[in-house]
Amino acid sequence: MQTHRAKRVEITIEAVMQSRLTEALQKAGVKGYTILPVYGGSGRSGEWNRSGQISRAHGMVQVICIIREERLDAMLEAAFAVVERHIGVVSVVDCNVLRAERF
Amino acid sequence: MQTHRAKRVEITIEAVMQSRLTEALQKAGVKGYTILPVYGGSGRSGEWNRSGQISRAHGMVQVICIIREERLDAMLEAAFAVVERHIGVVSVVDCNVLRAERF
Amino acid sequence: MQTHRAKRVEITIEAVMQSRLTEALQKAGVKGYTILPVYGGSGRSGEWNRSGQISRAHGMVQVICIIREERLDAMLEAAFAVVERHIGVVSVVDCNVLRAERF
């Protein structure tokens, strides 16, 4: 099938920062994203998991954003401005998409 | 370690279409897939998230399918036939897998 | 933006094996990982999903680990030692990350 080159950006970020991140992405012209729940993890700030937690302070989400290559840089700048002072991980992968007109 | 080239296909689709999609994939010879819950997202049809929802009408899932390269096209055709009229995103990434005999 | 090459390893494994896997990863020098809940799936051992389940025997998780290329092999060895006798899938993708000092 006809596919088109694009970038898949995956941002793992604290749940409290989610709305700030997605607002920044939208300002940077991102047209869509998908948010996955994260169950737990580990990093320099230690191990954690979600079970039994009631505070929004715990917990992260994963924001996945498929984007055309030419928009990538603007998007990464916007994302970085939000995650900069926070814990979290940003990774980018080359991908191919169906229905490229959507991105 | 010995790894083998394969494709990682990620299909974000409405939860109501999940069983139709996985049936189509199985008919197209897909041997396995993994389904991730999606917490929320945004796209041309607006922003949404799952909290408090009781209707299956809301909500999407992410179907991840690792597949040999030679089967990719048949699989994408099958997936596309299901997602065609629906909202959702299909992306493909090159990957390497352990235990290639499983795919 | 300045990004750095790395590997994104995705291990889909039974929930009962999660702590054994993450302990092995940490011994192999992995500095961080993120765990996603898995809703359901299908493979050689049949179809399953999480709804209504109360036993840990059912259910899988996805451990995502972003790692420098030079550490990949040690990590895959460690992961493989755990998943070897168990059901589950390991895939590796090339990626680029921000803030490379973290990996």
Place this chain on the structure above:
Amino acid sequence: MSELFSLAGDNLLSPIILSFALGLFAALARSDLSIPEAVAKGLSIYLLFAIGFKGGASVADYGFDARLGFSLLAGVILSALLPLIAFALLRLMTGLSRLDAAAVAAHYGSISIVTFVAATSVLEGRGISSEGYMVAVAAAMEAPAILSALWLVTRGSGGDGRGMDSKLMREIMLNGSIVLLVGAFVIGWATGEDGLAEISSFIVAPFKGVLCLFLLDMGLVAGRGLRGGSGILRPGVLAFGVLMPLIGSGFGLAVGAMLGLSLGGVALLMVLSASASYIAVPAAMRVALPEANPSIYLTLSLGVTFPFNLTLGIPLYIAIAQTVIGG
């Protein structure tokens, strides 16, 4: 009239309505108050189980009524016909496309079980009894409207194969809320008063409190929907969201009177006819008519008609039923 206002006032000051209002307020003020999806589903399972069981137990208690069969049939017919009226009205009053109009129409033929539950608890509060099998009538009214709406679409498009297939048909008839409601009804019926006594401190005593939390959640969801979808609420669409329940309740009144139902039964049939689905029908529409815009039917059903029925509709329908049926 003044009595009606005072009844509406009483109704507005019930914990149930105020909980809905709290949810609405929190969502519109963009508070992060939220109820987890799993908890909301758990609450809805509780309500369906409890209302079904109580209905069945009351049928077991008071015995069958020749009217049960006719009532079910009447429910099916109402559910199948109301979408045609809704569709005509929408095409007249609004600029919605055939597709969007049909999707909305399906919602108004079908029913909202929580509106039904709220009405039951208002009736109970006033000491008005009703036929236990109205729960079964509610279940019977869930699905036929969907078929009518799909027929409206296929007729219009010359039948391009879109819409219904056997898999969807099974999904609709066996959707979780119908199965649970009917199943609990049958269990309540089979175990009767004894069964009810065994579990009444679970399904009767805390019922209203659980309903409050559920309505809090519905307020949150409705408020979020209104925030996102308020753009689609042009005057014509908005007016439909209030007019259609009134029309529906009129049909419910007529049919209920013809069937010879009790005052409570007539009021409940009015409520069912007036209410719009927000669980079963939206899911079916996403499968069968994916091009129809979900924010139109969801905002109308949950953001306009549901609060209208909850606050003004229910006391109004009861008052009308009292006037017409007496009692």
Place this chain on the structure above:
Amino acid sequence: MSELFSLAGDNLLSPIILSFALGLFAALARSDLSIPEAVAKGLSIYLLFAIGFKGGASVADYGFDARLGFSLLAGVILSALLPLIAFALLRLMTGLSRLDAAAVAAHYGSISIVTFVAATSVLEGRGISSEGYMVAVAAAMEAPAILSALWLVTRGSGGDGRGMDSKLMREIMLNGSIVLLVGAFVIGWATGEDGLAEISSFIVAPFKGVLCLFLLDMGLVAGRGLRGGSGILRPGVLAFGVLMPLIGSGFGLAVGAMLGLSLGGVALLMVLSASASYIAVPAAMRVALPEANPSIYLTLSLGVTFPFNLTLGIPLYIAIAQTVIGG
């Protein structure tokens, strides 16, 4: 005999059993009715807490019994020995491999707490009291069967290091359901009648209703399992799923009578011996014996033995206990 049938009939018509049947029906009919994982876990936490607490409070109330220590010991021995019998029987009756047979055997030595809970509520319904510490016996019977089964496997394979390690050992002994059951038992015991009075409108009054919803969920899960795993239910395997509980209950009867337990206590020990685990043991098997096929032991335990015990087994065991023990 006819009395037995009438008791079984009564039992079959209880809301609890019918809720299980509803879940089973919904799953087999492929309805999308489902209970979220978090809600199912919440229900199971409630049940374990309530049953443990009530057991402890009743021990505090009626005082200790010299038999408590012996009963715990007997439970451990039963749990450790029953897998050997189950294993022999499986090798005889079915074509299962050593590994699969051992994994299944572990389930039948261990216990199903919800079967125990259901039996308690049947006994209560008939006004038959039982030793409060039977809850502790249930907890004591969870784990030993796993060790027996792993011993069967290592013995067979010449001990290839597979199976048990100290981490798994800790996981088994401290698995959530054991800790919660024993912990709640200790809390109930420490706070006694006063503690029970403080929270009885939470853990006593709504208990049966919660059990209904939980059994609805178990019906759904069992039904889905049967749909997927019915292929493995060859006649031999199926027969084992019914025969083994009968054998187990026989051992429970003998041991219970030897211990001098009350009628209710004997019946509960029969139920524990007859029931098969579906929480703790499957998880341990996935870790220790990943090559064993989970759909065999899950389908047998949850799809065959659990419904058998729930519907016919419990009234049968009680009737037998009544005949043997009197009372």
Place this chain on the structure above:
Amino acid sequence: MSELFSLAGDNLLSPIILSFALGLFAALARSDLSIPEAVAKGLSIYLLFAIGFKGGASVADYGFDARLGFSLLAGVILSALLPLIAFALLRLMTGLSRLDAAAVAAHYGSISIVTFVAATSVLEGRGISSEGYMVAVAAAMEAPAILSALWLVTRGSGGDGRGMDSKLMREIMLNGSIVLLVGAFVIGWATGEDGLAEISSFIVAPFKGVLCLFLLDMGLVAGRGLRGGSGILRPGVLAFGVLMPLIGSGFGLAVGAMLGLSLGGVALLMVLSASASYIAVPAAMRVALPEANPSIYLTLSLGVTFPFNLTLGIPLYIAIAQTVIGG
């Protein structure tokens, strides 16, 4: 004194405290016992709704008190001032950085609603009544502490723009627990005794039992936190976690006495002042002061101060209030 010990002893043997201890034990023993996130959130929603509603209904019942306004104001002032004292103390007693000290200080100015709930239920158990509007005071004390702490930081850093913005301000003032608590209070107030009667078998009868399960969860979370964060508990920090609640309660006592609150009201104000937030404040700190180490403030608040207040603090504060206020 000996009376105090016996009261503390009674308190320690309540199902509520023992449930917390069970959770703590399970986590420290690394049992896999866990309560799903959605269930824990559901329990907290129930508790906030119930406690708010009951407070409002009691205000409706006993009528307003001139002291309400003053009490709210006093709560705001206490919440704003206590962080300054906490900050000074932390800088004196511990080696924490300005940033970490400010973040911790914010927690101790704000309140822990579950500590408040536990205190309410101890008071009820002893038949000591209190002002219903103390719930509103609790809500008023949630947020001001955050502003004080951010002021401490910006003052120190010369105002680098860090910390507060209008979005965060709205998030804090409209955070879910404040909105639900205040909203339920208003509903309870508006519907009064009648409203309470309608739903009391949901929000009153099972309340204590639900609180047990919630404290079980808090024990699990606290235990996991202690396992991971025990490294940060150097003696100075640990001492602060016990000293600060004592100081806070002293301020609560003085202010409560000045306001002329009842014995129960004074005790509750002491509890509020002594308690440390673990819901609203941590979330605000992650947004505003992400560089502050969360394991310090979470371990202190949930792992040290919360159990201290729950076990020793509450009976102590009540005893002191009784000595000072009489009654």
